[in-house]
Amino acid sequence: MYAVPALAYTNSTISHSDQLKEGNFDVNSLELNEVGVLRVLTTMRDDPYLALSFLKRIEGNGASLPSVSAYAAVIRIVCSWSLDEKLSHLFVGIIRKGDEGRGFSVVDLLNAVGEAEEDEKLSFLLRSRVSSALVKAYAEVEMFDEAIDLFWGIEQLRWDADVGTYVVVVQALYRKGDSEGVEKFLGNLLSSETRKHCGFYMDFVEGLCVNEMSLVGYILLRPLRDANMLVDESGLATAYRKVVKGLCNEMKLEEAESALHDMEECGIDPDVSVYSAVIEGHRKNMSFSKALRFVNDKVAQQRKGIESPVILSSILQCWCQMGKFSEALDQVIAFRNLNITLDRFCYNVAFDALIKLGRVDEAIELFREMTCEGIDPDVVNYTTLIGGCCQQGRCELAIDLIMEMESKGKPPDIVVYNVLAGGLARNAENAYGILKLMEDRGVKPTSVTHSMVIQGLIVAGKIEEAEALNQSLEEHKPGGHEAGIIKGYCEAGRLDEAFERFIRLDFPLPKNVYFTLFTSLCAAKDIDKAQKLVERMWELGVEPVKSMYGKLIGAWCRVSDVRKAIRFLKVLKGREIVPDLFTYTIMIKTCCRLNKLKQADALFRDMKKRGIRPDVVTYTVLAKNNPEEIYTDMKEYGVKPDVFYYTTVINTYYRLNNEKRAHAAIQEMTRGGIVPDVATYTALINSYYRLNNGKKAYDLFREMKRRRICPDVVTYTVLLDHDPKLDMKREMRDLGIKRDVHYYTVLIHHKCKTGEVEEAERIFQEMKESGVEPDGVSYRAIIAGCLRNGYVRDAKRLYQEMREKGIEPPQTEASKNVVLHTKSNTETRVSRTKIQEALY
């Protein structure tokens, strides 16, 4: 280590640079005055990185801070190398120091940079570039006002900033929530004075989309288009595609569809990727029907590209996620009949659907057909099928498939082996053979493999074997397989054992284990335990998934235990956890259902107070009680009513015998361009029947069919209830509408009323045979019918049967029905006590 006077360097540029790179250049021991520093920096003109690190060393020195000229010199060097990012980064550091920390202001620095350049033109360019970087730096440290001010200031100098700076400034305005500022900014940008080039706008729109401001991009598109600023036709198309896809990414699906609509109107064809983005957006939002409706609309418009395999697999996935596997398969068959090409992704969804329906052989058959069509199956296809075979207990097929993979030179990966090993175990087959096979093939079983096997053994009821395996692995990873054990118990439906196992653990498990157990407990209505689970997670310092709170409250609500729901809400409040919109809505709904209107109102006010904005759903729930009061509130919150809302309101007014208001609601709905659907028509039909206007009711039924709105079970139930003479059996069969409990109950009820008890009993039987489970209401209907007509023995038998199944006739709910129900059905109403009186 040696110190050399600064002046000495002027002669030996290379040597000192090299020393610095080597790291043996010690700034601390240098007596560098300002002139010296500047001299050194001049020699570093061709090495910006060296200049930066030199500056850093002086900064770190502490004794003498770099002067404004030193910074200016480095900035000029970095700038001349177009290292914009480095420049911004440098500025971030400078800004963070503050005026005090560095001893000069940012304006001083800007001036110093500019003044050093004598050529006016170059100086101007330099200032532009440097200011640009500074704007970005301000934005990065979230000093939005400074960024914006600087931008406006320099904008006035007709300064030429790069696209990135423009994007950053919009972002600053956007993040401040300054929509006026954004508007002004865009207005300015579009004004003739600052007219930019087409390429600039293209990059700008893209920048907006990438930075989650696609909405701004969308707003900008129309004026750009109208002013013909994206001269190129393909330029406009590209910009539109970016905006639509960006909006989808940001889950702004309505806006995305609207942008898509605009582009189609301009005669631009969106490509497959744009359609796909919209569909996948809906699917990710769980709005499956919206996704499917979108596809149907596009097909109806005969849009090209909509039959691409990418989109087809999205469609199929939608059906499957809705649990409608047969529909998914119908779709596949339709595609194949139309000679539309499917890819292995589509086929994979089809395999999955067939397996879920228990049609393993057909899945394999389809797999063969796929191969014949020249599509080479990949490892995912095999995994789906192998897992599916095991799921349906067809292990021999699974093993055949894995052998096939080997013989075709597609070596199975760890995932396939894991799936197979777990699958064999859960079918009480020998899974150890697979572990051995894996070793032979050089694929080492992991703890995932073992967990899956252990889980499988538990599912198969081989508890001891599972424990033994767990023990043998315990030494390597204590407690490593508790997750598998608990999940196994859950899957086997042995929730008590799963819970026992879970509650005595004093270390945390992966979150999905908690989630599985939690969901199972809620489904089994063991809500106390589900709540204990959440509390235990807190104790172990594991943050429950947000949705668990709402699910738990939903579970309490489903069993009508508002008290416990409220108590848990208080626990949440104590932990400063704010319930979300879903949670509040379900609570409010339950309170309304149980006629605790004051409670409902309190919750509604509480949610608003805590900054949660009610949406249409919330207002729909409230509208069931009194559509009047909430109306203005809804408007104030800017919530737009939809079909669901109007259907409720219309129905409620009819129930309250307020025809005038009901009509007003219908008119308003029509004016708002909201089209009535099955439910709306059904509600209207029901209302007219209740007003003893059967003719009008039936006219409405015909009208809905004319308007291609397909009636459903509920519609036919209403028709049957009020007009039992109508024979709709065939029509229903033709439409493929299956009868449900409600429908059967009405039928039974009607037969009982006309004294045809034996027929009623036959129908009751038929219902059970067709796989429709009778519920409390249907039991009560048939039992009451038997009793009233003297079939006491049958009544007793059915009552017994009901109790054995643990079915309770629903308890008559408080006032709302009593107050609102105008239909006279007292003669058919037999209370539970009366049934019991008769039976014992």
Place this chain on the structure above:
DNA sequence: CTAGGGTTAG
């Protein structure tokens, strides 16, 4: 990690 809304039976 499908947590919430409308139409029907009593």
